[in-house]
Amino acid sequence: MDNSATTRIPDDTAPTAPEPPAARRPAPASRGKSGEIRDILEQEIVTGERPAGERLDEQAVASRFGVSRTPVREAINQLASAGLVEQIPNRGAFVRETGLADLVEMFEVMAELEAMAGRLAARRIDAKGRARLQAALEACESAAERNAPDAYYYDNERFHEAIYDACGNGFLASEARRLHQRLKAFRRLQLRVPQRIRQSLAEHRRIVAAIAAGDGERAEAELKVHIMVQGERFADLVASLKPREG
Amino acid sequence: MDNSATTRIPDDTAPTAPEPPAARRPAPASRGKSGEIRDILEQEIVTGERPAGERLDEQAVASRFGVSRTPVREAINQLASAGLVEQIPNRGAFVRETGLADLVEMFEVMAELEAMAGRLAARRIDAKGRARLQAALEACESAAERNAPDAYYYDNERFHEAIYDACGNGFLASEARRLHQRLKAFRRLQLRVPQRIRQSLAEHRRIVAAIAAGDGERAEAELKVHIMVQGERFADLVASLKPREG
DNA sequence: TGCCCCCATCTCGTATACAATCTCCTTGAC
DNA sequence: GTCAAGGAGATTGTATACGAGATGGGGGCA
Missing domain, CATH: 1.20.120.530 (GntR ligand-binding domain-like)
Structure with a gap:
């Protein structure tokens, strides 16, 4: 029975680090397409190109960048974590007012x-x-x-x-x-x-x-x-x- | 030609707020299953149940909670934004060392x-x-x-x-x-x-x-x-x- | 005429499927 | 015997499909 949902390291190998990627961060800023989209949207928001209150339509952004909704969603989630947009449960993401x-x-x-x-x-x-x-x-x-x-x-x-x-x-x-x-x-x-x-x-x-x-x-x-x-x-x-x- | 990827408000209605959900935040903590999963994983990480360096297997977490990988990915992304896990581009997410x-x-x-x-x-x-x-x-x-x-x-x-x-x-x-x-x-x-x-x-x-x-x-x-x-x-x-x- | 309810429509959230990339083991040559 | 190249397996990242919930308009009723 595997009640642990992750690959747990056996006890005898526990003392040695299982391979934690320490002291190495090659691309922390952006990974894949979602990171790129996040950067562009962020730029557009802070420059005021997208006014406060505007809704970020996932489908529209996706078709604009020629990708599916999945990476767009990830980008928007990151923007929400950064506090740039506000997410309403079943309504969408809105550019937050930065007065x-x-x-x-x-x-x-x-x-x-x-x-x-x-x-x-x-x-x-x-x-x-x-x-x-x-x-x-x-x-x-x-x-x-x-x-x-x-x-x-x-x-x-x-x-x-x-x-x-x-x-x-x-x-x-x-x-x-x-x-x-x-x-x-x-x-x-x-x-x-x-x-x-x-x-x-x-x-x-x-x-x-x-x-x-x-x-x-x-x-x-x-x-x-x-x-x-x-x-x-x-x-x-x-x-x-x-x-x-x- | 619609070069704007979002629903832009026409100029004549611009002065009035287009409907920014201001002063209302009913459920900012968790939305849907992903929020629930995030809370549980966060709890497990901060309590030390998941040791530092452990990899969060998306598939394993998904099957454990009986959901697909999609909400798990969102949860892990949020944990990464909070600084609890570290994401390596094509390697996965690892519990960050909190010494x-x-x-x-x-x-x-x-x-x-x-x-x-x-x-x-x-x-x-x-x-x-x-x-x-x-x-x-x-x-x-x-x-x-x-x-x-x-x-x-x-x-x-x-x-x-x-x-x-x-x-x-x-x-x-x-x-x-x-x-x-x-x-x-x-x-x-x-x-x-x-x-x-x-x-x-x-x-x-x-x-x-x-x-x-x-x-x-x-x-x-x-x-x-x-x-x-x-x-x-x-x-x-x-x-x-x-x-x-x- | 005004209000309420219901339904069409849309969007989000999730599930599933596919592609790209990485890891690691095997195999072959030097 | 050692090292490197190649392939199988696994895992992430993305695409597509589907259901749940909300929104807004139209019709019915008071």
């Missing part, structure tokens, strides 16, 4: 997580991490001098990645990356303001100084300001674009 | 989020929220007096829920709930230590006092201690159970 208030909330949480990572990094960073952080900072400086927003955006990601890696808390790093990814489109938008890049760079310098000095409290405070200011600037931007807010 | 180090990391992040919620709640809570928080605290006191760990566990959830709701940041609340849910099994385990309940209750009182006084900094500090202590106690518990750590 200004939601964005401010998300930036608020992002600021807290980033600040936490900075605080921990100031205490735990090693020589290698220090070098990575410094290199990322210099890349940001170079991009700022060239006045290249796209390059700055990329190097800015490297900068924050370096902090995540140095914080010594892998779970925190993954959570921060998740939020970072979700806010990507909005952050990129507000980087178009030239003064913002200069200000951002100055904040980066202060953050690196605090971490290099091992001052966790200061790094925390600087990072919190660094992120919150983005949320505020974005709020300004949205307010200027849409004078009428429902 | 002591990972738990400590998660408690560390949980502490930060809870502390943030407390800090915000101290500033933003209203009379209604205050009443809820006070009621939850009294329920905890009652459970502690009766020395009823299960009741205390439930009322403890109510207590933290009250703080989440009062923090005025819905995104933070949902993130905190997610982590809370994930750490549920481990928190419940360490509540079995009688002294822990008394200590937890004392911490709850200090937290409520800080929030009632509108002292965000103190609420933050108290909550951070309240959660971190759980991580430490759990580490002690695990260390006492397993003297040998791989």
Whole structure:
């Protein structure tokens, strides 16, 4: 009688790992067609191409991509897990409203997580991490001098990645990356303001100084300001674009 | 030509919401069989019934529950999104290793989020929220007096829920709930230590006092201690159970 | 004329079937 | 004897088919 529904390893071989795929993640982002569809739909949602409240018709999406409903369903489920769409039991999936208030909330949480990572990094960073952080900072400086927003955006990601890696808390790093990814489109938008890049760079310098000095409290405070200011600037931007807010 | 793959709302009806199911979430936890299967598998994973590294055979799980592979796949995908299992492109899903180090990391992040919620709640809570928080605290006191760990566990959830709701940041609340849910099994385990309940209750009182006084900094500090202590106690518990750590 | 009930229709959720890919064992050559 | 190539088996990923439940409109009744 096989009451266990999975391939259970016999006891004598238990101590040796049965073959857990550890320390190897070749394609965590997308697997097969469903991952590709998920990325495209996600892009369309965050760019506003699909307005809030719109229903994602499985059949329509399937025929658009030339696939069946199965991979589309998987993609939509992933979007629901990410909080981008809302599923109603027998009604379908709807693009979730991501209003200004939601964005401010998300930036608020992002600021807290980033600040936490900075605080921990100031205490735990090693020589290698220090070098990575410094290199990322210099890349940001170079991009700022060239006045290249796209390059700055990329190097800015490297900068924050370096902090995540140095914080010594892998779970925190993954959570921060998740939020970072979700806010990507909005952050990129507000980087178009030239003064913002200069200000951002100055904040980066202060953050690196605090971490290099091992001052966790200061790094925390600087990072919190660094992120919150983005949320505020974005709020300004949205307010200027849409004078009428429902 | 229908280049849009979804039912796009005509422009003249755009200003009015097309029928976004807002402010209504009847069954967000589980829909259909897949949700039920997900809950059971999740329970088995967090309780350790399925050891880390074990492969979740779709076919085996399906035949065990008397369903087809389709809902099983959806359940496994949800577990992967929750971080409980790891999917390898053409290999299958494996129970992710949740070692002591990972738990400590998660408690560390949980502490930060809870502390943030407390800090915000101290500033933003209203009379209604205050009443809820006070009621939850009294329920905890009652459970502690009766020395009823299960009741205390439930009322403890109510207590933290009250703080989440009062923090005025819905995104933070949902993130905190997610982590809370994930750490549920481990928190419940360490509540079995009688002294822990008394200590937890004392911490709850200090937290409520800080929030009632509108002292965000103190609420933050108290909550951070309240959660971190759980991580430490759990580490002690695990260390006492397993003297040998791989 | 207005309200309620019933049914046609649609969509989702699940079942089943097929194709692509991987693993592992076997077999053959060097 | 060892290593590599090939094929059988198994497993995942996708396609198609079918039933359950909900939605909306039309007809009947008060």
